Amino acid sequence: MRLLVLGGTQFLSRAVAAEAVRRGHDVVCANRGQSGTVPPGVTTVRWDRDQPAPAELTDGDPYDAVVDVARTPSHVRRALAAVPNAHWVFVSTISVYADHGDPAGPGEGRLLPEVTEDLDPMASLENYGGMKVACERLVLEAVPSAAVVRPGLIVGPGDPSGRFAYWARRSTATGDVLAPGRPQDLVQVVDVRDLAAWVVGLAEHRAGGTYDGIAPERPFADLLAACLPDARLVWVDQEFLQAEGVEPWSGPDSIPLWLPRPEYDGMLAHDAGPALEAGLEPRPVDATTRDTRAWLDADPAARITGITTEREAELLARWRAQP
Ligand SMILES: NC(=O)c1ccc[n+]([C@@H]2O[C@H](COP(=O)([O-])OP(=O)(O)OC[C@H]3O[C@@H](n4cnc5c(N)ncnc54)[C@H](OP(=O)(O)O)[C@@H]3O)[C@@H](O)[C@H]2O)c1
Known part of the structure; x- marks a missing residue:
């Protein structure tokens, strides 16, 4: 598989790129090079996603799949326009849910209102979650067969949050x-390497569906x-x-x-069942x-x-x- 990882210089997107290389895939990582280094064995394309996609990103062989971890709607729009024919795995978040109080978890719960502008995703949970809701919709409108993974707390080596x-x-x-x-x-938590392995598997199988990405x-x-x-x-x-x-x-x-x-x-009580059935192995x-x-x-x-x-x-x- 020829896989485009949007990111690749830190934590989850880096683990996704590393796992895909380990499985023998041809991996391209597009990033600014500001958050860290990419894992060995990938090809890097420099792209600041506030700008149009560079020709270098799209001139080579077509990509089979894209893994994106973006928080910013315009970044997702530009990427979808630049790589229109690949399968997509979009990494979202459980912060898209509006209510975290139900001890049974959100189920098919209500989402936050969409935030379609490029606000600061770190300024509030409403911005972060609402922008991810908008990103999810953009991906699913352009690629209805896409997989959307909503992780809970991601843990493990390399976690920049500490x-x-x-x-x-x-x-x-x-x-x-x-x-x-x-x-x-x-x-509940999920190990970054288990999440990455699952995300690569979803890309390999061109799998679709929306899942909470978390261990029980x-x-x-x-x-x-x-x-x-x-x-x-x-x-x-x-x-x-x-x-x-x-x-x-x-x-x-x-x-x-x-x-x-x-x-x-309910924040750390999501139903892990669907993710486990779809291949997550915590x-x-x-x-x-x-x-x-x-x-x-x-x-x-x-x-x-x-x-x-x-x-x-x-x-x-x-x-x-x-x-
Ligand atoms: N950590 C958690 O517990 C948690 C929980 C739920 C969901 N999530 C989600 O899981 C994902 C984590 O992703 P991650 O670990 O890879 O970290 P991240 O901070 O989301 O990823 C940032 C990646 O995107 C690149 N990037 C950022 N701004 C860019 C820009 N303007 N142009 C081009 N590239 C840009 C960065 O590269 P450069 O800076 O080098 O350009 C880096 O490689 C995110 O989607 C997050 O929302 C995380």
Whole structure:
């Protein structure tokens, strides 16, 4: 297969390109070269997608499939116009759903209103999710047989967000570790390499359909037990954390993977069944933890987000000192 990966210089799109090369495909990555490096074995075409597609992108042999991770509608429009005859796999997000509160997940849930302009996707969840809704529609209008994959939290080596790395860093802890929220709160993740392998398979088979791209949900306590097998988890409730100014999900003051409940009871409780039936094969989370930890140890530039271990110890001390 001749595969065009739009991106390829970081995390998921890079893993897609690497997996396609590993399977013997002819892979072209189009990017600006700003986010990192492409994996060995691919051909790079420089393209800033704010500009028209360069001739170099379209002059060679035709592409069998395109994998796109864009957040910006005009980027998707330009790519569809430049490569009109390929199969498409579009990587979207579960942030397209309007409601994250239903503990059973969104099902066939309502989507956010479309945002068709090029806004800043990082400015708000409405921008990001709404722009992805518009991108999905553009792809499906142009290529009705396209696959649309909506990942949940993507984890594993090379994650620029540093969220799962917070837990991987603590994976060898033997003492007390602050566990946020309630042990039974549902969480789910997907390893970037499993997602990439599935995306390449969808391209190979010219498969279509819209899927949530995520491994099955499980109680937070199970996931942390797999990530931190020797730690003693101390569950600290969300009211205490909120009163202490700890942020959910991501950022320097956050505890990653922790979400405010009940507003986000459904965010990490999507039905993985259709993706599993369509070929997603999630590896055990302890394997992801081990490899993420190895990446942290090997790469000084690897990012971790979240509170420091000193702040965690202070919080635990204050939690225990409560009446
Ligand atoms: N991380 C998560 O937990 C999560 C969860 C749900 C969904 N997702 C989705 O999963 C995908 C992740 O993709 P990713 O890991 O590959 O990271 P990404 O940040 O979405 O990908 C950026 C890629 O696109 C390229 N790019 C960005 N702007 C460009 C421009 N103007 N012109 C040309 N290329 C441009 C970048 O290359 P250069 O900068 O080098 O040009 C890079 O290779 C996204 O679709 C995201 O929305 C992520």
